[in-house]
Each structure stands twice: as structure tokens, then as C-alpha cells.
Amino acid sequence: MRLTLLLACIAMTASSVALSQSADEIMEASQRAYYFAGKDAKGMLKMALIDRKGNTRQRVLTMLRRNHENSGEQKYFMYFHEPSDVRRLTFMIWKYPKRDDDRWIYVPAVDLIRRIAAEDKYSSFVGSDFSYEDVSGRDLSEDTHSLLDDETLDDRNVFVIESIPLAPAAFTRRVSWIDKEHFLPLKIEYYDAQEQLQRIFTANVIEDIAAGEGDDRRVHPTAMKRTMENVRTGHRTEVIVTSVNYDVGLSDDDFSERHMRRPPREWIR
Amino acid sequence: MLDAEQEDRAFYDETKDTFGINDLIVVGVVDEADVFRSESLAGIARATAEILKIDGVIIEDVISPSTTDNVKSAGGLLDIHPVLGDIPQSAEELAQLRQDIADNPFLHEKIASADGTAIALYIPIEQKDMSHRIAGEIEAILTRELLPGQQHHLAGLPVSEDTFGHEMFIQMAIVAPLAFMVILAIVFVRFRQSAFLLPVAITAMFSVLWAMGALIGLGYTVHIMSSMIPVFLMPIAILDDIHILSEFFDRCRVLGDKRRALIEAMRPLYKPMFYTSITSGVGFASLALADIPPVRIFGLFVAFGIGAAWLLALTIVPAIISLMDDEKLKHRLFREGQGHTGPIYRLLASIGAIAFSRARLVLVLGIAAFAFGFAGLWQIEVNDNPVKWFKADHPLRLADTAMNELFGGTYMSYLVVNTEEPEAIKRPEVVAYIDQLQENLEADPIVGKTSSVADIVKRINLVLHDNDPAYDIVPESSEAVGQFLLLFQSSGDPNDLDNFIDPEESQANIWIQMKGGDNRQMQSVEDRLAAFVQANPPPEMITLQLSGLTYINKVWQDLMVTGMLKAVLGSFLVVFLLMLLEFRSFTFGALAMVPLSGSIILTYGLVGWLGKDYNMPIAVCAALTLGLGIDFAIHFLQRFKSHVLEARAVEATIRYMFGEPGRAIARNAIIITIGFLPLTLSTLSPYITVGLFFASLMTFCTLATLFVLPAALRFVGNRVIPGGAA
Numbered sequence: 001m002r003l004t005l006l007l008a009c010i011a012m013t014a015s016s017v018a019l020s021q022s023a024d025e026i027m028e029a030s031q032r033a034y035y036f037a038g039k040d041a042k043g044m045l046k047m048a049l050i051d052r053k054g055n056t057r058q059r060v061l062t063m064l065r066r067n068h069e070n071s072g073e074q075k076y077f078m079y080f081h082e083p084s085d086v087r088r089l090t091f092m093i094w095k096y097p098k099r100d101d102d103r104w105i106y107v108p109a110v111d112l113i114r115r116i117a118a119e120d121k122y123s124s125f126v127g128s129d130f131s132y133e134d135v136s137g138r139d140l141s142e143d144t145h146s147l148l149d150d151e152t153l154d155d156r157n158v159f160v161i162e163s164i165p166l167a168p169a170a171f172t173r174r175v176s177w178i179d180k181e182h183f184l185p186l187k188i189e190y191y192d193a194q195e196q197l198q199r200i201f202t203a204n205v206i207e208d209i210a211a212g213e214g215d216d217r218r219v220h221p222t223a224m225k226r227t228m229e230n231v232r233t234g235h236r237t238e239v240i241v242t243s244v245n246y247d248v249g250l251s252d253d254d255f256s257e258r259h260m261r262r263p264p265r266e267w268i269r
Numbered sequence: 270m271l272d273a274e275q276e277d278r279a280f281y282d283e284t285k286d287t288f289g290i291n292d293l294i295v296v297g298v299v300d301e302a303d304v305f306r307s308e309s310l311a312g313i314a315r316a317t318a319e320i321l322k323i324d325g326v327i328i329e330d331v332i333s334p335s336t337t338d339n340v341k342s343a344g345g346l347l348d349i350h351p352v353l354g355d356i357p358q359s360a361e362e363l364a365q366l367r368q369d370i371a372d373n374p375f376l377h378e379k380i381a382s383a384d385g386t387a388i389a390l391y392i393p394i395e396q397k398d399m400s401h402r403i404a405g406e407i408e409a410i411l412t413r414e415l416l417p418g419q420q421h422h423l424a425g426l427p428v429s430e431d432t433f434g435h436e437m438f439i440q441m442a443i444v445a446p447l448a449f450m451v452i453l454a455i456v457f458v459r460f461r462q463s464a465f466l467l468p469v470a471i472t473a474m475f476s477v478l479w480a481m482g483a484l485i486g487l488g489y490t491v492h493i494m495s496s497m498i499p500v501f502l503m504p505i506a507i508l509d510d511i512h513i514l515s516e517f518f519d520r521c522r523v524l525g526d527k528r529r530a531l532i533e534a535m536r537p538l539y540k541p542m543f544y545t546s547i548t549s550g551v552g553f554a555s556l557a558l559a560d561i562p563p564v565r566i567f568g569l570f571v572a573f574g575i576g577a578a579w580l581l582a583l584t585i586v587p588a589i590i591s592l593m594d595d596e597k598l599k600h601r602l603f604r605e606g607q608g609h610t611g612p613i614y615r616l617l618a619s620i621g622a623i624a625f626s627r628a629r630l631v632l633v634l635g636i637a638a639f640a641f642g643f644a645g646l647w648q649i650e651v652n653d654n655p656v657k658w659f660k661a662d663h664p665l666r667l668a669d670t671a672m673n674e675l676f677g678g679t680y681m682s683y684l685v686v687n688t689e690e691p692e693a694i695k696r697p698e699v700v701a702y703i704d705q706l707q708e709n710l711e712a713d714p715i716v717g718k719t720s721s722v723a724d725i726v727k728r729i730n731l732v733l734h735d736n737d738p739a740y741d742i743v744p745e746s747s748e749a750v751g752q753f754l755l756l757f758q759s760s761g762d763p764n765d766l767d768n769f770i771d772p773e774e775s776q777a778n779i780w781i782q783m784k785g786g787d788n789r790q791m792q793s794v795e796d797r798l799a800a801f802v803q804a805n806p807p808p809e810m811i812t813l814q815l816s817g818l819t820y821i822n823k824v825w826q827d828l829m830v831t832g833m834l835k836a837v838l839g840s841f842l843v844v845f846l847l848m849l850l851e852f853r854s855f856t857f858g859a860l861a862m863v864p865l866s867g868s869i870i871l872t873y874g875l876v877g878w879l880g881k882d883y884n885m886p887i888a889v890c891a892a893l894t895l896g897l898g899i900d901f902a903i904h905f906l907q908r909f910k911s912h913v914l915e916a917r918a919v920e921a922t923i924r925y926m927f928g929e930p931g932r933a934i935a936r937n938a939i940i941i942t943i944g945f946l947p948l949t950l951s952t953l954s955p956y957i958t959v960g961l962f963f964a965s966l967m968t969f970c971t972l973a974t975l976f977v978l979p980a981a982l983r984f985v986g987n988r989v990i991p992g993g994a995a
């Protein structure tokens with residue numbers, strides 16, 4: 001009963017916002033839904049890097065995320081299980097909304113941790129078609145957003161939002177199809193310097209993932225399969241979320257250099 | 270130009286596909302003062318941003334200061350940023366930028382020259398045939414964005430080859446018509462009959478139009494070889510016309526009756542014209558047996574054009590003569606020629622006398638010339654480089670020279686390392702072998718730079734260990750190799766690594782940048798590689814295979830040289846068989862081949878003695894002799910044969926031969942030699958080559974026909990007379 005009420009509440013809020021919402025507000029809601037679901041999250045990801053001939057490189061990794069209340073800062077931790085030669089390699093990212101992230105890598109073969117300073121918008125996330133910016137989110141104030149249209153995409157009602165970067169970025173134009181109900185982006189098109197379609201993001205399977213118990217129970221719609229296809233190179237990356245749990249109780253201490261060398265077993269299983 | 274199924278071509282296509290390699294335009298910005306100045310770097314960064322917007326440029330793979338990442342290390346920090354991010358302002362920042370580039374072997378002499386005067390951008394493009402257009406757009410951007418006093422260069426094989434294609438069309442539109450006009454002018458000077466220009470013009474134009482129209486209509490593309498069809502066809506096409514006009518011109522003056530003169534002129538010509546046309550036609554058509562598609566197409570369509578020209582000569586020429594005003598013609602001809610007193614007549618008469626009376630000397634000299642030419646054949650250096658198809662002062666040639674002096678090389682070739690086993694490339698012994706191989710190749714002065722997965726792994730190892738030179742090596746475990754590669758992939762575009770290693774990690778690609786693209790230079794790299802592999806056998810299961818545009822050009826040329834030689838030799842055989850059939854005499858058949866083989870051997874001998882590279886255009890020129898060389902010989906021998914059968918006296922027949930038949934040959938020789946000299950004014954060296962080749966070929970051919978044939982006939986001429994001579 002409570003759940004239905006809650007859902008009804010969410011639906012009402014959603015539709016009422018929908019009526020009056022500006023493009024900026026829609027994008028903000030979308031970012032909250034996609035990047036900030038829960039207080040924290042732990043997931044196992046299967047990543048397939050597929051070239052235009054269909055050759056595939058598999059990667060399996062555990063990803064931990066923790067949000068900081070209010071500040072918009074986040075911490076990410078990634079542990080590689082496969083392929084076997086990169087097993088135990090870890091990445092840690094401290095994400096800041098207004099500047100480039102801090103990143104660390106642990107290279108087990110030489111037992112070294114190094115901090116990496118790089119541009120999020122251009123660097124590939126572990127060799128995939130996703131950039132760091134795609135994985136951890138782009139600051140909304142870097143673009144101007146405008147609502148192009150309401151339409152339906154695969155039987156879902158969506159907003160179509162166009163975002164134009166204010167300063168040179170990895171794209172010159174981005175069009176997002178954002179679900180009116182749960183605000184997850186269902187499709188994003190990125191256009192390059194030649195104003196050609198360069199990459200297409202699609203959230204292929206959305207599932208409701210429950211967190212908490214009883215009164216505290218919440219549902220986080222989650223994109224269980226995400227694809228980023230570079231249409232110019234024919235290369236694409238498919239990410240399948242094989243398991244995900246929200247609000248598992250991660251603490252700030254879990255995102256430390258010490259844990260990069262020796263990650264707690266319960267987090268990486 | 271290789272067949273798509275040819276194995277090296279197929280392998281190149283596969284290599285490009287496996288490693289996501291594209292043809293490159295190499296752009297150089299040269300500033301004699303110092304290119305490392307804030308305003309100059311800002312201009313280059315702006316220009317790069319504009320170049321990325323050009324349709325057809327592969328944005329992700331552009332290598333330039335502002336788009337390519339540098340991985341640096343400083344106190345435990347890995348700094349991964351574009352080489353040129355924010356434009357440095359202070360002297361220290363500028364010096365740091367220079368140092369950064371010099372420190373990274375991936376960037377040193379690649380994106381900036383060692384002396385700091387030049388910066389290079391490597392622009393990959395979707396297709397080679399876009400090079401010319403994209404190069405034009407890049408030029409416009411550079412002209413706009415660069416500082417005054419800065420020069421720019423565009424280099425690389427794709428832009429040369431594609432630009433050649435474009436300039437070729439322009440040359441075709443200038444040179445071929447120019448040759449055509451000159452031919453008409455000479456025809457006019459020789460005959461002083463403007464009416465005579467019409468049949469010559471119609472034959473030349475229609476045979477070329479039909480041949481090229483058929484070629485294009487049947488869907489074949491016009492490239493370097495087929496673009497030469499008009500130039501090759503025109504002189505052969507008008508041969509018959511000149512014979513008819515010449516014969517008619519002389520007879521009309523004597524007979525004073527147009528109709529009778531025309532009939533009498535055509536009668537002795539039917540047979541030789543038929544035989545010359547069928548022989549040249551079959552000769553060219555037999556090029557269709559060659560392995561090389563463009564040569565096949567070329568041969569067939571020239572043969573078709575020759576057939577068309579023969580038909581036109583037999584119909585249009587007499588028809589136009591018939592329509593000429595009888596009175597005017599008579600008046601002019603009478604005024605023109607006052608009998609056998611012209612300089613050509615006198616010259617021919619004395620040539621005839623010398624050839625006959627000094628027959629032995631002439632033959633000895635002929636054999637000596639032949640031997641001289643033959644000896645020159647062994648001096649021939651087979652070598653080609655499409656960039657050198659432009660004259661030395663062409664912007665592309667200047668760019669080629671400048672860029673290859675400043676940077677690691679604009680000619681790309683690839684060495685593919687194949688292990689047939691997934692992930693085997695990451696084995697440390699394989700990476701180490703690649704490293705050794707590169708070191709050896711780089712010792713060749715023509716190899717400017719090589720890059721591979723070994724360089725990536727070494728660079729990551731070095732920067733991970735705070736630039737400790739002890740770690741500028743290939744690590745010892747495949748885990749380390751795998752992890753370093755993952756780190757590398759996390760720093761740039763996902764496809765950066767794909768250029769060097771395939772997704773299965775069973776193949777690696779070594780980029781070899783060469784400072785020269787001559788086939789001979791490619792060959793020296795290939796030889797060096799073979800010697801290295803011989804001395805240092807690779808780890809088991811590993812095979813090595815060269816590829817890339819520079820290598821493909823070498824393969825193409827090897828095939829072209831042998832293929833063209835085989836094709837022309839085959840055509841010679843066919844022509845010889847036709848000659849035997851025609852003359853029904855081995856002696857005459859063999860004699861008919863003398864001007865043909867003599868002129869070709871002497872001309873190629875000269876190429877050898879002069880030390881000129883034997884390249885594609887020169888190889889193609891061999892086919893010319895099939896059309897031109899045989900014509901004079903057939904006319905001479907046919908006319909000799911039919912006359913000697915009546916006169917039954919060799920000496921008298923030879924004297925007759927140096928009358929009208931000799932004049933027709935001399936006229937043809939003059940018209941064609943001079944008519945095609947405009948080719949030497951072309952901006953493209955293949956056209957110049959062909960022009961000079963025409964001239965020397967015609968000269969040798971004419972000399973062989975006018976001296977050697979009569980000299981030889983003095984001894985063997987009576988063999989065609991049944992029962993022997995009187």
C-alpha cells in the first residue's frame with residue numbers, strides 16, 4: 001500500500017514536473033537518476049569491447065560507488081577480474097563536479113600505485129567507447145540545454161533534449177532521449193566536429209532494483225545493459241550489469257590507496 | 270592498380286582492416302625562425318581544430334600536437350594530456366614543451382622536427398581518392414591560420430597519387446589537344462593543303478573518342494594508364510591517313526586527275542594498311558594476356574581504336590578527297606610541287622644510294638648500334654616512386670624533400686607480426702623480438718622511425734617508474750605487458766592501440782616510416798629484414814609480412830616490369846607470326862621485326878646508359894613500338910615485295926622505294942616526332958617520358974627502316990622473287 005502510494009507520488013511529481021519542467025531541470029533529474037541512484041552502489045559489470053568485425057575483448061570488473069551528500073562529489077572504485085593478465089588491477093576515481101577527477105591506478109605486476117592526471121572528456125574508460133566523462137557524468141553547467149520535443153521511443157514517453165557545449169568538448173552537440181517516468185536516458189546521440197553522428201548511447205534493458213527493507217524500501221530503475229557505439233569506427237562497447245546492490249553501506253575509507261592494493265574481499269566478490 | 274585478388278594487395282586491405290589503418294596526409298608547418306612561439310603554436314592549434322572539421326578526416330586518429338596525448342611522469346603522478354593543451358606563454362613553458370616532445374620517442378621527429386623549426390600533423394582520411402580535395406581544404410586553412418613567413422607542406426603517397434590523378438586529367442586536356450594541333454600544323458606545312466587537315470583530324474578525333482567513350486561507357490575508370498590512350502592512339506591512328514595523303518599528293522601531281530590519282534594511290538596501300546592495322550591491333554590486344562588489369566584494359570582499347578582508325582582511313586579519307594574541288598586542287602598541287610626536286614626527295618635518294626652501295630658498312634653499324642643498346646639493357650635500374658612523377662619543382666616534390674629531411678619519414682609501410690595464437694603478442698619474448706627488429710630496421714638510413722606495441726610498453730614502463738632509464742625496457746612478464754597496455758588504453762582513444770595490435774592480440778603491426786619511397790629503397794628495407802630474420806630467427810610460430818602503400822607500390826612495380834616485359838614479348842611473338850603469315854617468308858618476316866626490335870632495344874639501352882630509372886611510364890612505352898615500329902617495316906617490305914615482283918631487280922626496286930614510299934615514311938616520322946614533342950612541356954614526368962620516348966623511338970625506327978632494311982635487302986631481297994633475280 002505504502003509502495004503504491006509512493007509510486008503514485010513519484011508518478012505525480014514526475015508528470016507535474018514534466019508539464020512545467022525546463023530542459024535544465026530535466027537534465028538534472030536525469031543525472032540524479034543515472035549517476036546518483038542510492039547513497040552508494042556495488043555492481044559487477046561485464047564489458048564487451050567489440051570491433052567492427054565482431055571481434056570481442058571481454059572485461060569483468062567490480063565497481064563501487066559512493067555519493068557525498070549535497071556536494072555532488074562521488075568516489076568510484078574498480079577492480080578487474082578478467083582478462084586474467086589484468087586481474088587485481090584497480091582504478092580509483094574521486095570525482096568533482098567542477099574540475100577534472102583525481103584518478104589512481106594500481107598496477108599489480110609492478111606493485112605500483114600511480115595517480116593519473118588526465119582530461120576526463122577525452123580519455124577512454126579502460127579502452128572502451130565510454131569516456132570517463134560518460135561514466136561519471138558531465139557537469140551540466142558546461143552545456144546549454146534545450147527541450148526539442150516530446151515523443152515516444154520504444155513505447156516510452158520521452159523528452160528530447162539538445163545540449164550544446166559552451167567550450168570545446170568531445171562533442172559539438174548531444175541529443176538525449178530521457179524517459180519521462182524514471183528520467184533515465186534511453187538514448188544519447190553525440191555529434192563530432194564534422195557535425196556527423198559519432199556515437200550512440202543506448203540503455204537497452206531497464207530494471208527496477210529494490211533497496212532497503214520495509215518502510216525504508218526504495219526502488220532504483222537501473223539500466224542493466226548499456227551500449228556505446230562509435231558509428232564512425234564501427235567499434236562498440238556493451239556493458240552488462242550482472243549484479244547491482246544499492247545502499248550497501250560503503251564508507252569513505254573503502255576508497256583509499258590501501259584498498260587499491262588489498263581490496264576488502266566482501267566488496268569484490 | 271593491382272588486382273584486388275593479388276595476394277599482397279589483399280593482405281594490405283586485410284592489414285588496414287585489422288589495424289584500422291587509413292591513408293595519411295602528412296602536413297608540415299615550417300618556421301625558419303622558431304616554430305615554438307606562442308602565436309605560432311596558437312595558429313597551428315586553430316588550424317588543427319579546423320582540419321578536424323573537414324569531411325572525410327578520421328577525427329580520432331589525427332596525430333598532432335593538440336590532439337595527441339603525451340604520457341609524462343612526475344613524482345608519482347602520471348600526467349596524460351595533449352602535447353599542446355593550453356598555449357604556453359613563457360619561455361620556460363615553451364622550453365618544457367620542446368623537451369616533452371624530445372623526451373617521448375613516439376613524438377620525437379614525428380610531430381616536431383629535431384631542430385625545432387617544424388611541426389607535423391598526420392591526417393588520416395577515409396579514402397585515398399579524397400586526398401586531393403582534403404589537401405586543398407587543408408591548404409586553405411593553413412594559408413589562413415599560419416603566420417607570415419611560415420611555410421606549409423603536404424606530403425605522403427596518397428596525396429601524391431591522388432593529385433597525380435587530378436593533374437593527369439588536366440594534362441590530358443592540354444597535352445593531347447596540343448599534340449593534335451601540332452600534328453595538324455605539320456600536316457599543313459608538309460602538304461600545304463588545308464583540306465588535308467580534315468581527314469587527319471577526323472581519324473584522330475574519332476578513333477580516340479570512340480576508344481575512350483567505349484572505355485568509360487563500359488564502366489572502366491580512367492587512371493594513369495588509360496589516360497595515356499589518347500596520346501598513344503593518335504599517332505598510330507593517323508599513320509594510314511598520312512600514307513594515303515602522301516601517295517595521293519604525289520600521284521595527283523603527276524597524273525593531274527583527282528579520281529585516277531586516288532584510285533592509284535589506294536591500290537598499293539590496301540594490303541600494307543590492312544596488315545599494319547591488324548598487326549598493331551593484335552599486338553596491342555595481346556596485352557590483354559598480361560596479369561595487370563590496367564595493362565589489359567589499355568591494350569584492348571588501343572586495339573579497338575586502331576581498328577576504328579583503319580576503318581576511318583579507308584572510308585572518310587577517300588570520301589573527303591573525292592569531295593575536294595578538282596580545279597583548285599590541281600591548281601595548288603601544280604604550283605606546289607615541281608617534280609622530284611624537294612630537299613626530302615634529294616635526302617631520301619642519297620640515303621637509298623648509301624644504304625645500297627655501302628650495305629655492309631650500314632649493316633655493321635646497325636649491328637653495332639644494336640649491341641650498344643643491348644649492353645645498355647644491363648645498366649637499367651628498375652625503380653619508381655609515384656612522388657617523382659611530378660617534376661622536381663612541383664610543390665609536392667618540394668614538400669617531399671623538405672618533410673623527409675625534417676621528420677622521420679612520410680612514406681608508410683607496415684610489418685605485420687603474426688602469431689596465429691590469441692594473446693600471444695603479449696608474451697615478453699615476442700615484444701622483445703619486435704623491439705630488436707625495430708632497432709635493426711632503424712639502423713637503415715632510409716628508415717626514419719618505427720613504432721609498435723613494444724614502444725608503448727616500454728614508454729609505460731618508463732613513466733610508471735618515474736623516468737628511471739633502467740625501465741626503458743620490455744618487462745619480463747606477460748601480465749605486466751597486459752597491464753601496461755590497459756593503462757595505455759585508459760589514457761587515450763580506444764582505438765589508439767588497435768593501430769598496433771589486433772583485438773585478439775595475436776597480431777602486431779610495426780609502423781615503418783621511411784624517408785624515401787623509391788622501390789629500390791623499399792627493397793633495401795625488405796632485404797635488411799630478411800637478413801635480420803635469417804640471423805635472428807623469431808620465436809616459434811611467428812611469421813612476418815610487409816605491407817603498406819610504399820610496399821604495395823614496390824610489388825606493383827615488380828609485377829609491372831616483368832608483366833609488361835612478358836606481355837610485350839608475347840605481343841612480339843604474335844606480331845612475328847603474323848609477319849610470317851603475311852610475307853610467307855622467314856627472311857622477310859624476320860626483317861619486318863628489325864626496326865621494331867632495333868628501336869626498342871636501342872631506346873631502352875639509352876635509358877640504361879643515361880642512368881634513368883626504369884619506371885612505370887617507361888615500361889608502358891614498350892607497347893608503343895608495337896604500333897609504330899611495325900608500320901614502317903610493313904609498308905617498306907610490302908611495297909618492296911610487290912615492286913620487286915614486277916621489276917625483278919633489287920637495286921631498281923630500292924631506288925623506287927626511296928621515291929614515294931620512302932617519302933610517306935619520312936613524312937610520318939617527321940609528323941609524329943615533332944607532333945608529340947609538346948608532351949615534354951607537361952608538368953608531369955610520365956608525359957615527358959612518353960614524349961621523349963616517341964621522339965627517340967621514331968628516330969631509331971626511321972633510321973632502321975631507311976638504312977638497315979635496304980642494306981639487308983641488297984643481300985636477301987631477291988629471295989621473294991620466284992626463280993631468283995635477274
